[in-house]
Amino acid sequence: MDEVVELELPARPDVLALARLVVGAVVAGEPLFDEERIDDLRLAVSEACTNAIEAQQGRNGDDGDQRPILVRCRLASGRVEVEVRDHGGGFDQAGLSLHPPVTDPSRLHYERGLGIPLIRMLSDSVEFRRTADGTAVIMIFEPRPLPDPKPIT
Amino acid sequence: MDEVVELELPARPDVLALARLVVGAVVAGEPLFDEERIDDLRLAVSEACTNAIEAQQGRNGDDGDQRPILVRCRLASGRVEVEVRDHGGGFDQAGLSLHPPVTDPSRLHYERGLGIPLIRMLSDSVEFRRTADGTAVIMIFEPRPLPDPKPIT
């Protein structure tokens, strides 16, 4: 299968499994993508969707932004491009606090902040684009297995 | 899960399995829909998508209409509404040729034309709406199992 598959989902955590199912199924038809690479893709897309959903979710008991998030999968020239779009108001990527290395004992104070590092490590390239009212995360996956990963430091 | 899940797919037969996977997964979260009812839904939606794809596909070796088809799944009040939209130019539903009953020996001349009858039998209601450049098929599924089906005559 090539071309584009687009999925619009309610901005709620219980759709994450469906998003993973769809990107997994779209890429499963590509002979060059093996099981491990498909797992990489499922995890990276899931992290991006989690961030999109959390950005739109109500913080103070309100219902949050009810507009759907968009997952767009494009297969072209043997590689996969996945875009995840939200209306969550965007964020300052440069301003992401740098966590201490995981091996640092103080790392244990941080139970979050591994999502974007995982996306970076699992994709071949990622771009965070600011949209009018939110974020578009554009991830590109090549079919080869990851080179020996460097741990986050 | 309630609300709306939308899926845009290239108008090609190899996306049908994905369309079935998605509607199946969306409805799998609904406790009132049992396995059999989910199978009904998967089949009816697959038939509607097949018609949408065939309506857009090139007949004479050309590429056909490259625009995507849309599958829109809505869970509300415990029932499922699925809309399938194409840009296939529409058709005259009243003009559908009436096939002889399947038990008639001459029925064997017809290898097609069971799609819409299946959609009618498997859904609780179906509407074929003419759009600007194609068709919207709107199917509603209630969670109860089908009553004893009457065969097509």
Place this chain on the structure above:
Amino acid sequence: MDLRLDVTERDGWAVLAVGGEIDVATAPRLREQLITLVNDGHHRIVVDLGSVDFLDSTGLGVLVGALKRVRTHDGDLALVCDEPRILKVFEITGLTKVFAMYGSVDQAVAAD
């Protein structure tokens, strides 16, 4: 895509075991296989749908076409199907009255 076809012979019948999903994407392969069998002189065919997970109207059409084809050679086409989800598709379309349907390949080749 996901369609498996496997032909064996049994007591003068060609047994075509089908697995996976039969829809408009995969039905052409099923149709070609059935036409090949008939062209090769197999006019008594059992189609074993025991491992079929999904069957749509295109699949039904291919089977109707195959039945028609073997009949022009005074042949026979028997279906094997015990999965309720697949049986239901034959039942609600009334095609259980058109096809000889059996619960197992053994029964299909024994019936005569």
Place this chain on the structure above:
Amino acid sequence: MDLRLDVTERDGWAVLAVGGEIDVATAPRLREQLITLVNDGHHRIVVDLGSVDFLDSTGLGVLVGALKRVRTHDGDLALVCDEPRILKVFEITGLTKVFAMYGSVDQAVAAD
């Protein structure tokens, strides 16, 4: 949704067997279960991830939180994981250096 949790005791350890998918939808149940264990006085916990099919950063965060919690009680948290797809998530985040990780529950409770 699809998360299975099962607690047993073994040689002074509470063994929490987790199955299914751990993401932001299901992680809260895992977190609560771990907090309950600690509050009930279980400070030596084995989390058996052997039947986990998917684990995301939220799941990692919950495990880090649990490790922190048992440590404030001078306790221990050991992970059991032999699935390459799940191990890889710990490896690329460097968390294999933070957790005591074992290939089986037997090994986890024997190590000491």
